[in-house]
Amino acid sequence: MASPKIVDVAVIGGGPAGLAAAAEAKGAGANSVLLLERDDKVGGILNQQVHDGFGTKVFKEALTGPEYAAIYEDRVNERNVETWLNTIVTDLTDERVITVRNKGGVQTIQAGAVIIATGCRERTRGAIGTAGTRPAGVYTAGSVQNYMNVRNLAVGKKVVILGSGDIGLIMARRLTLEGAEVVCVAEILPQPSGIAGNLVRCLEDYDIPLYLNTTVSEIHGKERLTGVTLAEVGPKMGEVKGTRRFVECDTLLLSVGLIPETELAVGVGVDMHRATNGAVVDDSFRTSIPGIFSCGNVLQVHDVVDYATLESEKAGVAAAQWAMTGQLPDAKINMSAGNGLRYVLPTTISGEDAVDFTMRPWKEEHDKSVVFKSGGEVLRRLKMPHMEPAGMIRVRVAKGRFKNVIDNEITAEIED
């Protein structure tokens, strides 16, 4: 095999996170940045998300996915980031040696710093164990989005959607606009998984019913899907007897969650976070292995691309700094999620700079506050009119607030 290609920063994944990280790594002074993308185009999921709503935080306007991606693709090109398309990363070592496969065969890359920005894939029927036959016509919502919006393929005429995640809601509208009948959206939880805005503009606008506490208990059909059995579920997720009903349909879309593509991160041995299923990172987005960084949806599932972008830009700057100088501020302050919060990222911080913390609550909360405390003293309190598990909370804490940290421990929690 030829000797490895040497680069300062290698970014794995050319979606919104990878594009932003690569552009900023170059902008922050890395001499050579290599972006690795397995698809034949950069942009990732944004290429198929033709709906609008992207960019309201970063650009103060609602762009569509392709428009948002084009901005960062242009930036990467202007800054002369080298991009390898149709390239899959098969291995990453803790010495930052990357093995890739593409048309040129197998190649290796020695990177000063590596940013893992591999995003998520969709949870499938197998992952949720739905009973019944195995006919054609059962898809994940994101694949249908790709068929319809990128490849110009239609999937069916009468559709049931299981799961009220955002992609499912957006596809309910998309299928309706393209002439299919969306019979209903069924959600196993007592509350919708997607954001409230999508319930309005994707379901209510088109009178599509949403059934909560409801799941697909059986799939019917031999060659092609002929229908599904819906059933109500009780508080312990058991089926409620006598609530089964057959719904005729030729297509079932699953929008039942995203799984971070962490194979490379896990393979190289970085410490993983129990709640996010992504890596544990500090406020420079360093993982537990020196020189390996992570950002975007593989780190934590974002519901707003703007926040994935902002996070990835920071990761890009930090990776460039580490690659060029071998130095980043020591992150010795531990963060923990207290009352009401599932997690808080980053998990360690230096306290030498402001930090944008990201969190998710366990349940819907009204008129509560997010509070950062150390040694019983409040460092920062922010009133939140409305919090829900479907919405990531993002709170900036200024550098000055970390002066009063006691014993290098901070807890974030929800209070009245």
Add this chain to the structure above:
Amino acid sequence: MNSTIVCIVCPVSCPVDVEWTKEDGVTGIKNHLCKLANDYVASELFDPRRTVTTSMPVNGGDWPLVSVRTNPPIPKAQILEVMDEIIGVRVQAPIKVGDVLISDVLGTGCDVVATRNVKSA
């Protein structure tokens, strides 16, 4: 009158509490995290509009479809009519983000514009 309107401008989806009358319009607004909610809420009460996003088939492009949107947003009541108008129109590559592909669609004063760059194949 008091209404709660979910702001759909961004994914935060603020459930905005609005006080309004037919005569004076919006007289009070709270529970919103940014200014974008002000215009949205007023529009939703008196002239509801939506950005329709879809795609159109492309001849001779490196993508088979170009994604498009209405600009500015069209009246909500005309969404399906506008879709009928867009469906069936083919466009020719190359196309750049922002190119007007149908101007003044159905006399709404709104254009259908490209949201993706499509190069000639």
